[in-house]
Amino acid sequence: MTDRRLASVGTAAESRLPSRYLTPMDLVAMFRLPSVETVYQWRRKRTGPRAFRVGRHLRFDPVDVRAWVDAQRKEVAV
Structure with a gap:
């Protein structure tokens, strides 16, 4: 049961990003x-x-x- 919940959390996080390629203006809006x-x-x-x-x-x-954001989080945590 726990594995299924973790898998669904990962899928939910990935689904928040658009499925299309992003423009520079998209990044401006996403990261304010x-x-x-x-x-x-x-x-x-x-x-x-x-x-x-x-x-x-x-x-x-x-x-x-997403990979870049994850890498930034790891740098901050260290």
């Missing part, structure tokens, strides 16, 4: 950042979540964003 320039600075400094370009547009995979 001051501006989209923060996202671009993360990209230039290579400190933010992994991103890729579709033409001239920057996109983020929700799985990569």
Whole structure:
């Protein structure tokens, strides 16, 4: 029973992220950042979540964003 509950918690957490690729404005809204320039600075400094370009547009995979958030949490805990 406990294993099933843990599995459902993980699934619920993953379902909170959209199933589509995220835009820089999505990250601004999700993390309540001051501006989209923060996202671009993360990209230039290579400190933010992994991103890729579709033409001239920057996109983020929700799985990569989740991995980045988890890594940030681990750094804070240490």
